[in-house]
Amino acid sequence: MNESLKIDNLHASVDGQPILKGLTLEVPKGEVHAIMGPNGSGKSTLAKVLAGHEDYGVTEGGVTLDGEDLLAMEVDERSRAGFFLAFQYPHEIPGVTNANFLRAARQARLPKGEEIDAVAFYREMYEKMDRLGMDRKFTGRSVNEGFSGGEKKRNEILQMMMLEPKYAVLDETDSGLDIDALKIVAEGVNAMRSPERAFLVITHYQRLLDYIVPDVVHVLHNGRIIHTGGKELALELEEKGYDWITKEPVAA
Amino acid sequence: MTPPKESAAPARHAWFDESPARDAALPGWWRERAAAAWGRFVELEVPTRTDQAWRFANLAHLRFEGHGPAPAVSESTAADLLARAVGERPAGHAAHFVFANNQLLHADTSGLPEGALCLSFAEALASQPDLVRSRLGEAADCLGGEKFAALLDSADPSGVVLRLPKGCVVEGPVVVQHYVGGERAAVFPRTIVVAEDSASVSLFESFESISHGDETLVLASADLHADRGGRIRYAALQDLSDKGAKLVQFQRAHAGRDASIQAGSVHLGAEWARNESINRMLASGADVRVFSANLANGEQEYDQRTLQSHQAQHTTSDLFFKNALYDTARTIFSGLIHVLPGAHHTDSYQTCRNLLGSDTAEANSMPGLEIDADQVKCSHGSTSGAISDEEIFYLRARGIPAEAARRMISLGFLHEAIEHLGSESLCDYLFARVERKFASLG
Numbered sequence: 124m125n126e127s128l129k130i131d132n133l134h135a136s137v138d139g140q141p142i143l144k145g146l147t148l149e150v151p152k153g154e155v156h157a158i159m160g161p162n163g164s165g166k167s168t169l170a171k172v173l174a175g176h177e178d179y180g181v182t183e184g185g186v187t188l189d190g191e192d193l194l195a196m197e198v199d200e201r202s203r204a205g206f207f208l209a210f211q212y213p214h215e216i217p218g219v220t221n222a223n224f225l226r227a228a229r230q231a232r233l234p235k236g237e238e239i240d241a242v243a244f245y246r247e248m249y250e251k252m253d254r255l256g257m258d259r260k261f262t263g264r265s266v267n268e269g270f271s272g273g274e275k276k277r278n279e280i281l282q283m284m285m286l287e288p289k290y291a292v293l294d295e296t297d298s299g300l301d302i303d304a305l306k307i308v309a310e311g312v313n314a315m316r317s318p319e320r321a322f323l324v325i326t327h328y329q330r331l332l333d334y335i336v337p338d339v340v341h342v343l344h345n346g347r348i349i350h351t352g353g354k355e356l357a358l359e360l361e362e363k364g365y366d367w368i369t370k371e372p373v374a375a
Numbered sequence: 376m377t378p379p380k381e382s383a384a385p386a387r388h389a390w391f392d393e394s395p396a397r398d399a400a401l402p403g404w405w406r407e408r409a410a411a412a413w414g415r416f417v418e419l420e421v422p423t424r425t426d427q428a429w430r431f432a433n434l435a436h437l438r439f440e441g442h443g444p445a446p447a448v449s450e451s452t453a454a455d456l457l458a459r460a461v462g463e464r465p466a467g468h469a470a471h472f473v474f475a476n477n478q479l480l481h482a483d484t485s486g487l488p489e490g491a492l493c494l495s496f497a498e499a500l501a502s503q504p505d506l507v508r509s510r511l512g513e514a515a516d517c518l519g520g521e522k523f524a525a526l527l528d529s530a531d532p533s534g535v536v537l538r539l540p541k542g543c544v545v546e547g548p549v550v551v552q553h554y555v556g557g558e559r560a561a562v563f564p565r566t567i568v569v570a571e572d573s574a575s576v577s578l579f580e581s582f583e584s585i586s587h588g589d590e591t592l593v594l595a596s597a598d599l600h601a602d603r604g605g606r607i608r609y610a611a612l613q614d615l616s617d618k619g620a621k622l623v624q625f626q627r628a629h630a631g632r633d634a635s636i637q638a639g640s641v642h643l644g645a646e647w648a649r650n651e652s653i654n655r656m657l658a659s660g661a662d663v664r665v666f667s668a669n670l671a672n673g674e675q676e677y678d679q680r681t682l683q684s685h686q687a688q689h690t691t692s693d694l695f696f697k698n699a700l701y702d703t704a705r706t707i708f709s710g711l712i713h714v715l716p717g718a719h720h721t722d723s724y725q726t727c728r729n730l731l732g733s734d735t736a737e738a739n740s741m742p743g744l745e746i747d748a749d750q751v752k753c754s755h756g757s758t759s760g761a762i763s764d765e766e767i768f769y770l771r772a773r774g775i776p777a778e779a780a781r782r783m784i785s786l787g788f789l790h791e792a793i794e795h796l797g798s799e800s801l802c803d804y805l806f807a808r809v810e811r812k813f814a815s816l817g
Contacts, residue, residue, distance in 0.1 A: 174772050177764075202774035214769040218787025227783060228773040265787070266769075282773060 125190040127151040128206075128290045128321060134183035134346075135172045142168040144346035145184070150290070150339075153318040157332055157357060158325045160343035161365045166325045167211060169343070170294040174208040175201055188290060203232055205289030209279040209296050216266035221278065222248065224266045225285050232286075251284045254314070256307050272299030280311045287315075292323045297331035309334030329361035344369045390421075390439035390522075395530040395561065397444055398497070404508075405500050412514065412528030419522040428519025431707045431739040432678050436621065436647040442592055444530065445476035445560030448585070452556075453480050456585065460552045465579060465804040469547035470537075475554040475585065477533040477562050486547060491576075492538040493549065496565050499536035506538060510567050512598045512627040518651040518680040518709075523623045527594045530563040534595075537567065539574035539605075548577040548608075548801060555593055555615070556585025566597040570605030570634070577608035577797060584616035584644070591615070593622040601634035603658075610639040610796045613648055614808060617675055622648040630690075633660035639796035641805050642669040642677050643812045649678040656683075656690035656718075665694040668792035668805075670785075670812055671704035671736075681710040683725065685718040685748075696727040697792040699785050700736035701816065711743040712755060718748045725755040730762065730788045732781070782813055 128150045135143040142165045150156045160166050172179045173186060175198040186193040188206055196204060216224065225248060230239050249259060255277045267275050276296055283291055293312070297305055312322065312335050324335055332340070332354065340357050342350040342365070350356070350368050360368070394413040396406065421437060422429040448456065457480050460473040469486040470493050472479070484493045492503070499507050514524035535551050555562045568578050582593050593615065601607045613622055622645050628636040642648050654663045669677050683692040698706040708727040729738035740757035762784050770780035786809065793805050 174768075176768060197777075198768060198771040199774050199776050199780075202772055208772055210769070210772075214763075214765050216766055216769065216784065216787060218790040219783050223783070224770070224773070227770075227775050227779065231774045231776060231779070286773065 125187065127189070128323065129187045130184075131186070132184035133169075133172070133181065133186065135168060135179050135181050137168065137179055141182070142346055143172065146343070146347055148341055148348055148351075150321045150323050152289070152321050154338045155316065155322040155324065155335065156339045156341060157337040158323060158341045158343050159327070159329070159357060159360055161369070162327070164343045165346045166327075166343055167294055170208055170211070170292055170325060173206065173292055174198065199231070202228075202286070207283050207286060207288030207291040209276075209283055209291065209293040211294040211298065213267050213275045213279055215268045217268055219266050220263050221266050222262040225282065228282070228286060248285060251281055255281055255284075255311055257281060273301065273304040276300055276308060277304065280308050284311060284315065289319065290321050290323070292325065294325045295327060296324075297326055297328060305331065306334060329357040332357045342368055390437075391442050391526065393443070395444045395526070395563070398531045401497065401531060402500055402504060404504060409529045412525045415514070416522060416525035416529055419525055421522065422519065426519065428680065430709065430741065432649075433676055433705070436676065439559075439561075439592055442559045442561050445555055445557050445562050445591070447478050448475045448556070452585065456554050457481055460554075464550050464552060465548065466800050467547040468550040469545050470549040472535050472549075472551045473554075474533045474552070474562075474564060476556065476560060477531060479533065487545060488543060490540045490543050491545060492536070494536050496532040496534045496536055499567075503536065506569070507536065507567065510569055510598055510600055511565070512596060512625065516627060516653060517625055518653060518682055520623055520625065520649065520651050523594060524625060527563055527565070527596060527625075530561070530594070532563050532565040534565040537576065537578060538569040539571060539576050541572040541574060543571075543574045545576040548579045548797065551578065551580040553580065553582050553593070554585050555582070555591045555620070556589050557591065559590050561592040561594060564593065564595045566595075567600075568598070568607050568609065569600045569602070570607050571602045573604040575606040577610075579610050579612070579797065579801060581612040581614065582622060583614050584620050587616045588618045589616065590619040591621070593620070593624075595622065596625040596627070597638075598627050598629070599636050599638060600629045601631060601636050603632045603634065605631065605634045606636075608637045608797055610801065610805070611641070612805060612808060613640065613642045613644055615644040617644050617646060617673060620645045624648075624650050626650065626652045628654040628663045628665075630654075630656050630661035630663050632658035635662040635664075637664045637666070637795070639666040641667070641793065641796070641809065642671070643808060645675065647676045647678070650680070652679070652681040654681070654683050654692060654694075656685050656687060656692055658687045659689040661687065661690045663692045664795070665692075666792045666795045667696045668789040668796075668809070669696075669698045669706065670789060670809060671698065671706060672701035672816055674703055676705040677707070679706065679708045681708075681725075683710075683712045683723055685712075685714045685721040685723060687718055689720045690718065691722040692724070694725045695792055695795070697730070697789055698727070698738055699730045699732060699789055700738055701732040703733075703735045703737075705737045705739070707739045708757065709741040709743070710755065711745065712753055714746045714748045714751050714753065716747040719750045721748060721751045721753065723751075723753045727757040728788075729757070729759040730785060731759060732762070732785060786810060786813060
């Protein structure tokens with residue numbers, strides 16, 4: 124069985140401009156992979172393509188989730204199939220409370236006619252918010268509206284904890300976080316690590332990987348994975364920058 | 376009588392064949408006033424295309440030939456309506472009135488404190504003539520609907536007169552429910568709320584149809600007076616039949632020194648509804664807030680005309696309208712902030728936001744500002760737009776199907792106005808009514 128998130132020779136464009144140019148990688152269940160890369164290498168494009176954003180067109184290649192064709196699924200189907208993207212810039216939804224939003228997301232996973240157990244839902248949500256150090260007032264506030272950068276990122280992790288995906292992609296979750304918030308977010312992610320779940324952590328900085336220690340580190344450059352190594356690769360990149368690696372294989 | 380010059384033009388008073396005044400038991404002063412109003416109604420022109428106060432309105436809605444006062448409902452209908460009213464009223468009322476076709480079905484004022492006066496309009500005409508005379512808004516005090524206002528003044532009123540004496544505070548809302556039914560049937564609900572010095576009260580009223588599809592007219596007024604330090608919260612729900620039913624309402628706020636008035640409305644029903652909201656900040660410290668949340672679909676048209684008139688120094692007002700439109704629905708918002716000479720240090724805001732749920736819906740906005748004073752902070756703005764694709768994407772990325780995502784965003788959009796309309800339980804009630812309409816859109 125292919126118990127993995129498998130990306131195979133993925134090509135994708137935005138406005139006709141090719142960004143991903145043959146990206147291949149596989150994240151097996153139980154592992155944490157990191158993707159690092161300089162600005163403009165295609166990191167966020169990968170995240171949006173996996174989530175199914177309509178502005179990003181796949182021109183070649185494929186993605187499977189436990190052997191199922193992820194790209195053939197609608198955006199919401201992907202989520203219900205166990206895929207999760209923690210957004211780099213979470214959107215604000217005026218007038219829709221965080222609690223109602225999470226509830227609707229959970230409700231969407233139940234069979235038709237089945238209702239969510241509201242008491243158990245709130246108990247679980249409060250418990251998870253406590254773990255993330257989120258004030259309970261956030262349940263009644265509109266989704267992400269007026270949240271600070273750090274609060275938005277915590278809210279993404281709360282959603283991940285409530286939806287318990289099989290495969291989670293974190294898109295620059297560390298950007299805009301101070302060190303305390305970073306630790307809390309990392310603890311939340313680490314608590315979810317399990318043989319039944321995989322993470323793909325996209326980041327520009329090695330700092331996050333001190334707290335979420337990856338099994339594998341990939342370097343993305345110009346739309347392709349150009350180097351793969353262990354967790355020590357992240358430290359090496361931090362120390363030496365990207366040049367030694369991006370300039371190494373003088374374009375074939 | 377000379378015949379009309381153009382046979383195509385309707386006679387000026389063709390809306391109603393005869394005066395709607397019926398009740399000979401009403402006091403003489405009122406009947407004289409009504410007769411004079413009928414005379415004015417007959418003389419007044421039907422609004423025309425070139426009338427600025429009716430700009431963008433579809434005048435084809437203004438057809439009331441053969442209309443007359445709604446006939447009394449049968450005993451069994453009355454019993455059914457009362458059961459419906461009790462089942463559907465918001466929770467925690469201080470007083471409860473139910474009217475059907477101008478007729479009082481139920482009055483319970485047992486939750487009101489001593490000193491609070493709460494009467495049906497007909498009773499108030501008999502026992503509190505000075506109160507009615509001094510607090511009932513002038514028909515001329517309107518925003519283009521003079522002919523309707525004159526017609527309203529000529530009719531036998533239903534509705535409630537509420538007066539809170541100095542310092543009297545009422546916690547729960549006074550709930551007034553109006554029902555209308557019958558072919559070419561008209562009702563004339565009128566509300567007067569007076570909060571004397573430092574008194575505080577809230578009133579909720581609803582307008583609903585007895586059955587679907589009758590051609591009916593609700594012609595209503597709500598006059599809200601808060602004297603020094605007084606506080607009034609008023610909210611109206613219009614959920615009439617979306618086929619046949621029409622409504623014109625005049626809502627007037629008169630805020631005195633350090634008084635605050637909040638006037639809210641939610642429109643879900645009716646084929647056509649026109650709301651004229653006239654708000655006067657009369658003395659320093661006066662504060663008026665107007666909130667409206669409206670959901671129009673099919674061929675519904677909501678016509679909203681508003682005035683924020685700052686008549687003294689150091690007064691504030693905030694007006695916030697939200698319209699969600701679907702199918703070929705139309706809304707017209709025309710708002711004016713008027714800061715009168717000498718009304719320095721005014722703070723005034725006016726916002727109208729339209730959410731277009733279809734390409735064929737039409738939202739017209741005409742914000743306006745007229746400032747004749749100094750040291751004034753005023754802003755007005757209106758926006759129209761479709762639901763943001765990025766918002767839908769975000770909800771869908773969490774597993775919520777596209778249709779449910781659209782609905783959540785639209786409800787959220789209206790919720791931002793509804794949440795200001797009253798107590799938490801009243802907001803929940805109104806929100807549930809909006810959800811109910813959304814569910815019926817399918």
